[in-house]
Amino acid sequence: VAGTAWIPGAPILDGIAIGVPWLAAALLTVSHRHARIVGLMASLVSVAAGALLLLASPPDESLYQALMLLFCCLTAGATLVLPKRDCESRAIGGILFLLGATLLAYSSGDLIVFLAGWILSTVPFLVESWFRARSWRPAMSLWLSNLALAGAIGLIYETGHAFSIDALRGRSPGGTVAFGLLVLAVIFRKGISPAHAWVADAAETGPSIPTALLLNGHLGALLVAKLILPLFPRTAGNLFPLLSWLAMATAIYVAVRALTENSPRRLLAFLTLSQSACILAGLESRTSEGITGALVHWFVVTVSTTGLFGILRLLEVRFGETLTASGYLGLAGHAPRLAVFFAVFGLALVGLPGTLSFCSQDLLIHGTLLSHPVTGVMLPIATAMNAVTIFRLFARLFLGRRRTGFTHMADALPRERWTLAAGVLFVVLGGLFPNLIVAQRSAEADRVEAAANPAAPAP
Amino acid sequence: MTPGVIFCLLALTWLMGLTPSERVVSRITGLTFTACLLALLPLLSALAADGGPPVVVTFGNWFSVHDYRFPLVLMADRLSLPFLTMTLVLSGLIGQFSATYLHRESGFFRFFALLHLFSFGSLLAFAAGSFDLLIGGWELVGITSVLLIAFFDQRPAPVENGLRVFAVYRSCDIGLLVAVFAMHNWTGHASFAGAMPKLAGAQATAVCLFLLLAAAGKAAQIPFSGWLPRAMEGPTPSSAIFYGAISIHAGAYLLLRIQPLLAESWMASICVIAIGAATAVYGTIAGRASADAKTSLAFASLTQVGVVFVEIGFGLRWVAVAHILGHALVRTLQFLRAPSMLHDYHRMHSAIGGEISPTGRHLEDLIPERMRLWLYRWALDRGHLDTILDRWFIYPLLQLSRLFSRLDNIGRFARAERQAEPPVSMRRPAGQGVE
Numbered sequence: 001v002a003g004t005a006w007i008p009g010a011p012i013l014d015g016i017a018i019g020v021p022w023l024a025a026a027l028l029t030v031s032h033r034h035a036r037i038v039g040l041m042a043s044l045v046s047v048a049a050g051a052l053l054l055l056a057s058p059p060d061e062s063l064y065q066a067l068m069l070l071f072c073c074l075t076a077g078a079t080l081v082l083p084k085r086d087c088e089s090r091a092i093g094g095i096l097f098l099l100g101a102t103l104l105a106y107s108s109g110d111l112i113v114f115l116a117g118w119i120l121s122t123v124p125f126l127v128e129s130w131f132r133a134r135s136w137r138p139a140m141s142l143w144l145s146n147l148a149l150a151g152a153i154g155l156i157y158e159t160g161h162a163f164s165i166d167a168l169r170g171r172s173p174g175g176t177v178a179f180g181l182l183v184l185a186v187i188f189r190k191g192i193s194p195a196h197a198w199v200a201d202a203a204e205t206g207p208s209i210p211t212a213l214l215l216n217g218h219l220g221a222l223l224v225a226k227l228i229l230p231l232f233p234r235t236a237g238n239l240f241p242l243l244s245w246l247a248m249a250t251a252i253y254v255a256v257r258a259l260t261e262n263s264p265r266r267l268l269a270f271l272t273l274s275q276s277a278c279i280l281a282g283l284e285s286r287t288s289e290g291i292t293g294a295l296v297h298w299f300v301v302t303v304s305t306t307g308l309f310g311i312l313r314l315l316e317v318r319f320g321e322t323l324t325a326s327g328y329l330g331l332a333g334h335a336p337r338l339a340v341f342f343a344v345f346g347l348a349l350v351g352l353p354g355t356l357s358f359c360s361q362d363l364l365i366h367g368t369l370l371s372h373p374v375t376g377v378m379l380p381i382a383t384a385m386n387a388v389t390i391f392r393l394f395a396r397l398f399l400g401r402r403r404t405g406f407t408h409m410a411d412a413l414p415r416e417r418w419t420l421a422a423g424v425l426f427v428v429l430g431g432l433f434p435n436l437i438v439a440q441r442s443a444e445a446d447r448v449e450a451a452a453n454p455a456a457p458a459p
Numbered sequence: 460m461t462p463g464v465i466f467c468l469l470a471l472t473w474l475m476g477l478t479p480s481e482r483v484v485s486r487i488t489g490l491t492f493t494a495c496l497l498a499l500l501p502l503l504s505a506l507a508a509d510g511g512p513p514v515v516v517t518f519g520n521w522f523s524v525h526d527y528r529f530p531l532v533l534m535a536d537r538l539s540l541p542f543l544t545m546t547l548v549l550s551g552l553i554g555q556f557s558a559t560y561l562h563r564e565s566g567f568f569r570f571f572a573l574l575h576l577f578s579f580g581s582l583l584a585f586a587a588g589s590f591d592l593l594i595g596g597w598e599l600v601g602i603t604s605v606l607l608i609a610f611f612d613q614r615p616a617p618v619e620n621g622l623r624v625f626a627v628y629r630s631c632d633i634g635l636l637v638a639v640f641a642m643h644n645w646t647g648h649a650s651f652a653g654a655m656p657k658l659a660g661a662q663a664t665a666v667c668l669f670l671l672l673a674a675a676g677k678a679a680q681i682p683f684s685g686w687l688p689r690a691m692e693g694p695t696p697s698s699a700i701f702y703g704a705i706s707i708h709a710g711a712y713l714l715l716r717i718q719p720l721l722a723e724s725w726m727a728s729i730c731v732i733a734i735g736a737a738t739a740v741y742g743t744i745a746g747r748a749s750a751d752a753k754t755s756l757a758f759a760s761l762t763q764v765g766v767v768f769v770e771i772g773f774g775l776r777w778v779a780v781a782h783i784l785g786h787a788l789v790r791t792l793q794f795l796r797a798p799s800m801l802h803d804y805h806r807m808h809s810a811i812g813g814e815i816s817p818t819g820r821h822l823e824d825l826i827p828e829r830m831r832l833w834l835y836r837w838a839l840d841r842g843h844l845d846t847i848l849d850r851w852f853i854y855p856l857l858q859l860s861r862l863f864s865r866l867d868n869i870g871r872f873a874r875a876e877r878q879a880e881p882p883v884s885m886r887r888p889a890g891q892g893v894e
Binding site: 135136137197253256257259260261292328354358365366370380381401417421442445 | 524856
């Protein structure tokens with residue numbers, strides 16, 4: 001890219017973006033002081049490295065760089081929003097470890113490195129002293145996804161004799177069995193039905209903000225875009241609609257399931273799951289509109305759901321861990337700004353005009369209806385139900401008679417307010433000027449589409 | 460754009476911790492709508508004088524992916540201009556009325572911010588030159604409508620009713636989304652700034668029926684009429700502008716916009732007439748058993764909008780437009796006078812020296828007494844529409860959700876019972892406030 005000769009090479013920047021968070025995580029195991037500052041600084045270094053990587057990459061090859069930058073920003077935001085109660089060195093260390101591992105998976109061009117990133121990103125959620133949930137299902141699903149991916153990559157190497165993704169492109173190494181194992185890895189990691197229950201369990205019985213980061217790495221969708229579509233274009237053409245169908249069924253299933261759920265954390269997990277499944281359906285649509293919509297929606301879901309989980313956690317530390325949506329809590333009277341942030345993030349998730357998700361949903365619906373008219377109709381239905389659910393959750397948490405019996409409760413503190421405002425600005429400005437994001441994702445979508453349809457002429 | 464910009468400025472001001480005084484907010488509102496109305500005058504005079512061609516302003520594509528484009532096209536023609544003018548006039552009037560009516564109300568600022576957002580949404584929907592853009596305005600009208608129904612959020616009823624209305628809106632909007640997709644797929648565009656997408660036969664019928672679903676939801680036509688009385692929980696000025704004037708007629712506007720397509724499909728036209736006629740009959744019967752002023756007015760609105768649908772179905776385009784304008788203005792006045800309705804009646808009774816005889820009594824007398832009693836019960840339960848919707852749609856959906864919940868919970872707590880120590884973020888007792 002012209003004018004970017006001064007930027008160091010990609011391996012150096014990748015190394016900085018991945019290595020610095022891990023170094024900081026190691027530092028926090030030794031020294032427990034100033035955990036938030038250490039976490040913020042490490043993630044800001046990653047943000048800078050990610051930004052330089054994005055700047056130096058050509059427009060149609062910048063998907064993973066953009067995702068890296070997004071995840072770095074998300075982590076920086078998370079370390080700022082994390083309530084003091086949760087801001088222990090172990091928690092920050094775990095978040096930084098997750099950041100490094102996720103970036104490793106994003107930046108990899110090699111199967112072994114990708115596998116390492118995939119497995120390492122699950123480690124904090126498998127270890128008792130970090131973020132392991134009290135329910136058994138999250139750990140089990142993550143283990144199964146790790147095993148499935150490891151098995152698939154073993155099989156691919158056995159038949160393809162290479163670990164480089166470029167060298168294996170279009171060769172369908174390992175055949176249907178490897179393809180099936182990769183799909184299984186996606187199903188377990190993304191929580192596609194029938195393996196969806198772990199996501200709600202993790203959100204409810206684990207720490208909410210780190211769990212949101214784990215879910216919003218979207219490594220399952222990354223596996224589809226990075227490995228399945230390029231490596232198995234023909235097999236994907238024949239069998240992949242099954243995954244699309246499962247994704248849409250998941251979107252509908254969890255949207256219906258959420259209608260009677262009263263645990264706010266589980267509700268948010270269901271919403272995340274439903275909208276994430278739409279990303280998968282868009283990727284599978286193998287149309288430019290659908291893939292572009294999926295990539296843009298990836299950004300929207302990531303920012304919005306992390307914001308929602310963050311706000312919920314802030315409410316929990318203020319008003320009690322046992323918040324429930326079974327009655328009206330009237331928290332808007334105490335925390336009006338948190339209420340507005342929650343409403344904007346929530347509505348941004350379900351396609352409010354003027355937010356980025358309006359564009360992503362428009363493209364997703366168009367793309368999925370174009371490729372699969374029957375399953376495509378499920379997408380607006382799922383989104384409509386999700387909209388009702390998010391409004392119900394907002395109403396139950398924030399509206400109703402103002403609760404009494406508290407001493408003064410602070411609304412969003414400055415560090416929380418400005419971090420959440422940055423997220424809101426992203427989804428709103430992105431919605432007002434979507435072409436800045438859509439055009440770039442469209443160029444990347446062409447590459448994904450070309451990888452998925454090698455016989456099709458270039459658009 | 461101006462109301463949208465004002466909404467953004469008000470929201471930003473509030474986020475920065477500043478809340479403008481009531482006087483400032485009402486002055487800004489008055490100025491905004493006056494300026495917008497003045498800006499509309501040249502267009503009005505140009506189009507009204509010689510009935511010239513529509514004025515189309517293109518801002519390029521909002522976003523595009525290869526052949527799929529989301530055009531930013533605004534259009535003023537002889538159909539949209541009356542609606543634009545009505546929106547600006549009534550929004551300005553409601554703003555002035557509310558400055559007094561909501562004086563010292565805790566939600567004063569919120570009401571005005573939402574009024575601006577609603578006006579922006581309505582103007583966008585009526586000035587849109589494509590169905591894509593119309594969806595944007597349409598959705599904004601819906602969400603502001605719901606937020607204003609839940610305006611008095613200290614009571615559960617307005618919030619519950621807002622949620623119900625939101626569910627109906629979003630369900631019916633699926634029709635709009637699918638119709639727009641079908642237009643793109645079959646004709647390559649969904650713009651009507653040049654000419655309507657050319658469709659005929661089954662395709663025209665399918666698109667019209669999907670759009671009718673959206674229009675019926677927004678206009679509270681049968682079988683979605685149950686939400687309208689619930690929407691009366693909002694403050695009177697918002698009821699006036701939404702359900703007496705603008706939002707309730709948005710569905711009719713959509714049908715007027717697709718009139719050329721409706722003309723291609725006799726089946727869709729018959730559906731429009733049937734739904735409109737059924738709603739008109741339902742509205743007049745249910746309205747007669749309503750005990751409160753706003754609900755009676757809501758049913759009266761419903762009746763008139765039903766008649767408008769019938770007119771549209773018969774292709775009487777300009778009759779429908781005139782009907783909408785007249786109805787919107789009169790109904791807004793009635794809604795705004797609703798809080799002092801008893802006082803008005805007492806004055807009228809004093810003036811005429813007795814009570815006004817209720818209208819339609821001679822028609823009631825034609826019906827056998829048993830039938831009248833049955834109709835009375837039917838009207839009291841508002842045509843059982845909500846009951847049917849609850850029993851045949853919502854209740855089974857919730858049952859299904861509970862079934863899914865039971866399935867999900869199988870084995871859920873197996874490990875939780877064995878483990879005593881909570882994870883990192885949950886190791887302090889609850890409810891001790893911010894640290």
